[in-house]
Amino acid sequence: MDVKSDQSTEQQIIEVAEKLFMEKGFALTSTTEIARKVGCNQALVHYYFRTKEKLFESIFERKAQLMLSAILKMDDPTQPFEERLRKLVENHFDIMVENPQLPFLFLNELLTNPKRLELLTQKFQMLPLTLMERFANDLQNEIDKGRIRNVTPISILLTVLSLNLTPFIIRPIFQKMTNTSDELFNVIIQQRKQENILILMRSLMP
Amino acid sequence: MDVKSDQSTEQQIIEVAEKLFMEKGFALTSTTEIARKVGCNQALVHYYFRTKEKLFESIFERKAQLMLSAILKMDDPTQPFEERLRKLVENHFDIMVENPQLPFLFLNELLTNPKRLELLTQKFQMLPLTLMERFANDLQNEIDKGRIRNVTPISILLTVLSLNLTPFIIRPIFQKMTNTSDELFNVIIQQRKQENILILMRSLMP
Amino acid sequence: MDVKSDQSTEQQIIEVAEKLFMEKGFALTSTTEIARKVGCNQALVHYYFRTKEKLFESIFERKAQLMLSAILKMDDPTQPFEERLRKLVENHFDIMVENPQLPFLFLNELLTNPKRLELLTQKFQMLPLTLMERFANDLQNEIDKGRIRNVTPISILLTVLSLNLTPFIIRPIFQKMTNTSDELFNVIIQQRKQENILILMRSLMP
Amino acid sequence: MDVKSDQSTEQQIIEVAEKLFMEKGFALTSTTEIARKVGCNQALVHYYFRTKEKLFESIFERKAQLMLSAILKMDDPTQPFEERLRKLVENHFDIMVENPQLPFLFLNELLTNPKRLELLTQKFQMLPLTLMERFANDLQNEIDKGRIRNVTPISILLTVLSLNLTPFIIRPIFQKMTNTSDELFNVIIQQRKQENILILMRSLMP
DNA sequence: TATGAATGAGTCTTCATTCAT
DNA sequence: TATGAATGAAGACTCATTCAT
Numbered sequence: 001m002d003v004k005s006d007q008s009t010e011q012q013i014i015e016v017a018e019k020l021f022m023e024k025g026f027a028l029t030s031t032t033e034i035a036r037k038v039g040c041n042q043a044l045v046h047y048y049f050r051t052k053e054k055l056f057e058s059i060f061e062r063k064a065q066l067m068l069s070a071i072l073k074m075d076d077p078t079q080p081f082e083e084r085l086r087k088l089v090e091n092h093f094d095i096m097v098e099n100p101q102l103p104f105l106f107l108n109e110l111l112t113n114p115k116r117l118e119l120l121t122q123k124f125q126m127l128p129l130t131l132m133e134r135f136a137n138d139l140q141n142e143i144d145k146g147r148i149r150n151v152t153p154i155s156i157l158l159t160v161l162s163l164n165l166t167p168f169i170i171r172p173i174f175q176k177m178t179n180t181s182d183e184l185f186n187v188i189i190q191q192r193k194q195e196n197i198l199i200l201m202r203s204l205m206p
Numbered sequence: 207m208d209v210k211s212d213q214s215t216e217q218q219i220i221e222v223a224e225k226l227f228m229e230k231g232f233a234l235t236s237t238t239e240i241a242r243k244v245g246c247n248q249a250l251v252h253y254y255f256r257t258k259e260k261l262f263e264s265i266f267e268r269k270a271q272l273m274l275s276a277i278l279k280m281d282d283p284t285q286p287f288e289e290r291l292r293k294l295v296e297n298h299f300d301i302m303v304e305n306p307q308l309p310f311l312f313l314n315e316l317l318t319n320p321k322r323l324e325l326l327t328q329k330f331q332m333l334p335l336t337l338m339e340r341f342a343n344d345l346q347n348e349i350d351k352g353r354i355r356n357v358t359p360i361s362i363l364l365t366v367l368s369l370n371l372t373p374f375i376i377r378p379i380f381q382k383m384t385n386t387s388d389e390l391f392n393v394i395i396q397q398r399k400q401e402n403i404l405i406l407m408r409s410l411m412p
Numbered sequence: 413m414d415v416k417s418d419q420s421t422e423q424q425i426i427e428v429a430e431k432l433f434m435e436k437g438f439a440l441t442s443t444t445e446i447a448r449k450v451g452c453n454q455a456l457v458h459y460y461f462r463t464k465e466k467l468f469e470s471i472f473e474r475k476a477q478l479m480l481s482a483i484l485k486m487d488d489p490t491q492p493f494e495e496r497l498r499k500l501v502e503n504h505f506d507i508m509v510e511n512p513q514l515p516f517l518f519l520n521e522l523l524t525n526p527k528r529l530e531l532l533t534q535k536f537q538m539l540p541l542t543l544m545e546r547f548a549n550d551l552q553n554e555i556d557k558g559r560i561r562n563v564t565p566i567s568i569l570l571t572v573l574s575l576n577l578t579p580f581i582i583r584p585i586f587q588k589m590t591n592t593s594d595e596l597f598n599v600i601i602q603q604r605k606q607e608n609i610l611i612l613m614r615s616l617m618p
Numbered sequence: 619m620d621v622k623s624d625q626s627t628e629q630q631i632i633e634v635a636e637k638l639f640m641e642k643g644f645a646l647t648s649t650t651e652i653a654r655k656v657g658c659n660q661a662l663v664h665y666y667f668r669t670k671e672k673l674f675e676s677i678f679e680r681k682a683q684l685m686l687s688a689i690l691k692m693d694d695p696t697q698p699f700e701e702r703l704r705k706l707v708e709n710h711f712d713i714m715v716e717n718p719q720l721p722f723l724f725l726n727e728l729l730t731n732p733k734r735l736e737l738l739t740q741k742f743q744m745l746p747l748t749l750m751e752r753f754a755n756d757l758q759n760e761i762d763k764g765r766i767r768n769v770t771p772i773s774i775l776l777t778v779l780s781l782n783l784t785p786f787i788i789r790p791i792f793q794k795m796t797n798t799s800d801e802l803f804n805v806i807i808q809q810r811k812q813e814n815i816l817i818l819m820r821s822l823m824p
Numbered sequence: 825t826a827t828g829a830a831t832g833a834g835t836c837t838t839c840a841t842t843c844a845t
Numbered sequence: 846t847a848t849g850a851a852t853g854a855a856g857a858c859t860c861a862t863t864c865a866t
Contacts, residue, residue, distance in 0.1 A: 009825080024318065027234050030860060041827045046862060048825095104317060110379050111310055112230055121383050154384070155401060158373065166368035173316050177327050178360075195361060202408040215850075236835065247852050252837060254850095421846080436730065439646050442839060453848045458841060460846095516729060522791050523722055524642055533795050566796075567813060574784035579776065585728050589739050590772075607773060614820040627829075648856065659831050664858060666829095 010048050012038045017045075018059050022101035025108045026056050057119075060109065063102055064120065070095050072131065081142050085204075086197055089160055093193045096168050103168045148204045159203060163196040216254050218244045223251075224265050228307035231314045232262050266315065269308055270326070276301050278337065287348050291410075292403055295366055299399045302374050309374045354410045365409060369402040422460050424450045429457075430471050434513035437520045438468050469531075472521065475514060476532065482507050484543065493554050497616075498609055501572055505605045508580050515580045560616045571615060575608040628666050630656045635663075636677050640719035643726040644674050678727065681720055682738070688713050690749065699760050703822075704815055707778055711811045714786050721786045766822045777821060781814040 007015075016037045020029040031052050035042040049055035071092060075084060096103060109116045135153055142148040167174075167189060175185055213221075222243045226235040237258050241248040255261035277298060281290060302309060315322045341359055348354040373380075373395060381391055419427075428449045432441040443464050447454040461467035483504060487496060508515060521528045547565055554560040579586075579601060587597055625633075634655045638647040649670050653660040667673035689710060693702060714721060727734045753771055760766040785792075785807060793803055 028318065031862090032860070042861090043828080043863080044826060047827090050862095052861065104313075107310075107375065107379075108314065111375075112234060117379060117382050120379075124383055155398075158398070159369070159401075159405060161376070162368045162372035163365070166372060167364065169313065169317075170367070173313075173323060173326075176323050177330055192361075192364070195365075199365060199405060199409040202411065203405040205408065237837090238835075248836090249838085249853080250851060253852095256837090258836065440730065443841090444839070454840090455842080455849080456847060459848095462841095464840065516725075519722075519787065519791075520726065523787075524646060529791060529794050532791075536795055567810075570785065570810070571781070571813075571817060573788070574780045575777070578780035578784060581725065581729075582779070585725075585735060585738075588735050589742055604773075604776070607777075611777060611817060611821040614823065615817040617820065649858085650856075658829095660857090661832080661859080662830060665831095668858090670857065 009038070009040055009044065013040070013045055013048060013055070014059060017055055018063075021056060021059060022105050025105065026052075026113070031055075060105075060116070063099070063105075064123070067095055067099075067102065068127075075131075077134075081138050082147075082201070084138075085156075085200065089164065089197050089200055090193060092160065093164050093196065096164065097189065100168050100171065103165050107169065146206055149206045151204065156200075156204070159200060160196075163199060167192050215244065215246055215250065219246070219251055219254060219261075220265065223261055227262060227265060228311050231311065231318070232258075233318065237261075266311075266322070269305070269311070270329070273301055273305070273308065281337075283340075287344050287353075288407070290344075291362075291406065295370065295403050295406055296399060298366065299370050299402065302370065303395065306374050306377065309371050313375065352412055355412045357410065362406075362410070365406060366402075369405060373398050421450070421452055421456065425452070425457055425460060425467070426471060429467055430475075433468060433471060434517050437517065438464075438525070443467075472517075472528070475511070475517075476535070479507060479511075479514065480539075487543075493550050494559075494613070497568075497612065501576065501609050501612055502605060504572065505576050505608065508576065509601065512580050512583065515577050519581065558618055561618045563616065568612075568616070571612055572608075575611060579604050627656065627658055627662065631658070631663055631666060631673075632677065635673055639674060639677060640723050643723065643730070644670075645730065649673075678723075678734070681717065681723070682741070685713055685717070685720065693749075695752075699756050700765075700819070702756075703774075703818065707782065707815050707818055708811060710778065711782050711814065714782065715807065718786050718789065721783050725787065764824055767824045769822065774818075774822070777818060778814075781817060785810050 013034060017034050020034060020037070031045045032042055035045050045055065049058065110120060139148065139153050139156070143150055171185065174180065219240060223240050226240060226243070237251045238248050241251050251261065255264065316326060345354065345359050345362070349356055377391065380386065425446060429446050432446060432449070443457045444454055447457050457467065461470065522532060551560065551565050551568070555562055583597065586592065631652060635652050638652060638655070649663045650660050653663050663673065667676065728738060757766065757771050757774070761768055789803065792798065
């Protein structure tokens with residue numbers, strides 16, 4: 001039951017906690033369980049992170065950072081708009097293939113704990129607005145040129161989010177109800193990525 | 207804080223419980239809090255429902271029934287396929303307009319509590335298979351006639367689910383981060399319904 | 413689950429309570445369970461008997477009375493001492509054949525609840541002392557005549573109690589461990605009665 | 619009320635629990651009371667033993683082991699049968715002099731809690747059958763030689779149990795009703811041991 | 825760095841009892 | 846006579862947290 005001990009105990013705690021938080025959310029994960037799975041004393045979890053809350057935040061923030069920066073840094077202005085959009089969907093999707101449980105964790109915590117939402121809002125509002133603005137500008141440009149139908153940037157983002165998030169969020173439900181193996185699901189998921197791109201592109205046609 | 211109304215205490219308990227369960231999920235809602243909000247003794251909650259679990263189930267099942275039957279009874283075979291699909295999306299969307307927190311409750315419980323997923327799976331498998339089969343047949347028919355591109359029924363359903371569920375699920379996050387009022391959001395939501403139909407229809411074009 | 417309703421509800425409550433008290437003792441029997449088995453409202457139990465304690469006492473006392481009077485009235489001074497002793501053992505044994513769970517109930521309550529012991533002690537001390545005295549006298553007489561070895565009356569009573577009570581008390585344990593059916597046990601019990609008489613008689617030989 | 623001694627708190631909990639379990643049985647003893655008597659937090663009882671059940675079992679099993687092993691190891695085949703029987707009674711009796719409340723605890727739990735009885739039955743059936751068989755053989759041998767009347771081994775064991783257990787079980791009742799001091803009772807008990815041996819021996823005469 | 829011991833607050837649940845009807 | 850509603854007290858148990866070592 002213990003984790004390999006060639007990592008520092010602190011690191012082990014983080015990893016076990018991350019796994020449990022992702023599986024069951026903050027509230028349903030107990031420090032007792034984390035300690036047990038790590039194979040250390042319960043007090044040690046608090047020694048390193050003082051509170052369960054802080055432990056969670058450190059993990060949550062790292063994940064948020066990871067996802068955000070991954071999305072941010074992938075935009076290449078030299079490419080045509082449509083290509084960039086395609087890449088956006090694709091990369092966003094790929095990140096979640098790597099962290100399939102993350103969407104649920106985010107949703108769960110943000111919806112459940114006002115404090116968490118507050119925090120993210122602050123962080124979000126400190127983002128370079130230019131990014132969003134540039135996206136809006138580029139989009140408007142395409143619309144003006146008649147290459148994309150008239151649609152708000154928010155609407156596009158919501159479409160991307162909807163198409164990309166949902167398969168990962170409902171994955172366990174889907175697998176259980178349709179009796180789908182992990183392997184098969186991974187195949188389906190890859191097809192879904194292309195499907196999502198196609199759906200988005202068609203949705204933007206003039 | 208007390209809710210002194212003309213309803214029976216039992217009804218009050220159900221309503222308060224429903225509200226809390228929807229906001230925070232099963233695990234984070236305590237019978238103590240329900241009782242406090244109702245303004246009664248905690249033991250009374252157990253007097254009526256014996257266990258927190260049973261109280262939840264009675265609410266959960268009623269909601270599941272409501273949603274399921276609403277979806278099932280709205281299909282009209284005399285209409286052309288495309289029209290029926292359009293109605294499906296529209297009705298599904300409308301149900302959630304009425305119960306905006308339900309999607310999160312469902313997700314949360316099904317993902318968090320294996321027992322709940324088990325239960326729903328059983329109930330689902332007792333559904334008239336013909337329904338799904340007929341949908342698949344009709345779809346295949348359209349594909350054969352070249353009116354719809356080659357796509358699996360599951361894929362369509364996933365698209366509908368994705369587009370329809372997500373706005374409701376992320377609503378609090380969205381409102382908080384974009385500082386959107388309830389009124390404005392309700393407007394946006396109504397536009398989104400049409401948007402979703404449009405996206406789906408375009409995605410099916412040959 | 414409900415009891416036949418051709419008796420008064422009060423009587424039904426008494427009977428169900430008696431059964432449950434005998435099986436599980438006072439503490440482990442709840443008025444809720446009594447009411448459920450009777451098929452009536454829980455409050456009704458309290459309507460008739462005010463408290464669970466009083467309900468128990470009324471049953472307990474009746475049983476105690478029954479057992480006591482049965483023992484008391486069976487002594488026939490015209491018979492020889494040995495014959496009376498034999499009858500004592502036999503009758504005492506027979507009473508318990510009729511009420512096999514009574515010994516455990518008595519033991520359990522008297523040992524567990526000081527109040528109960530107090531009560532019985534008082535009742536016991538109001539017994540006609542002559543009875544015990546006469547028994548002691550008669551015994552002394554036999555001893556003097558050399559027909560019985562020198563032994564205290566208490567000692568004899570303890571022997572009778574030991575031999576007669578134990579089979580009934582340990583019955584469930586015995587049956588479970590030796591895998592003995594009810595029928596077989598009833599046969600064994602009847603043999604045991606004779607055995608007990610024999611053991612007692614031999615124990616008194618000069 | 620607190621027991622501030624030089625023992626570890628864990629040991630104190632065990633001892634207080636043992637005392638209370640013996641006096642009132644499992645069901646009537648609360649972890650709250652144990653904690654109060656020890657002078658510690660109630661949660662600590664659960665910290666050491668997780669559940670009330672486990673705490674009880676650890677005590678119960680230790681006592682059962684003690685009693686069983688004491689009985690098992692005392693048989694010396696080089697002695698004549700009668701002598702061994704005498705020793706059996708004597709040793710069995712002496713064990714209970716050391717643990718006078720144990721018989722009640724055993725009875726109470728075995729009769730009240732089916733799980734407990736199940737457990738003991740299993741443990742009992744794993745006992746060396748030879749032991750019982752050898753006893754039966756030796757007995758048969760004596761019977762054949764005309765030194766003991768025809769009697770089953772079970773019957774003998776029941777007699778021993780009856781005679782030996784009862785004084786300890788009814789002790790509090792006896793003392794209360796006859797107003798007997800602890801000192802006097804201890805004297806009586808010692809006489810009773812000899813009495814029991816005598817009764818048993820006489821009961822076996824051809 | 826790590827741990828065992830300890831605690832207070834909180835969880836769900838059961839129970840005997842009361843009261844208005 | 847009978848009931849449904851309601852309550853306070855108590856039960857076992859869990860948890861995050863602290864502290865001395």
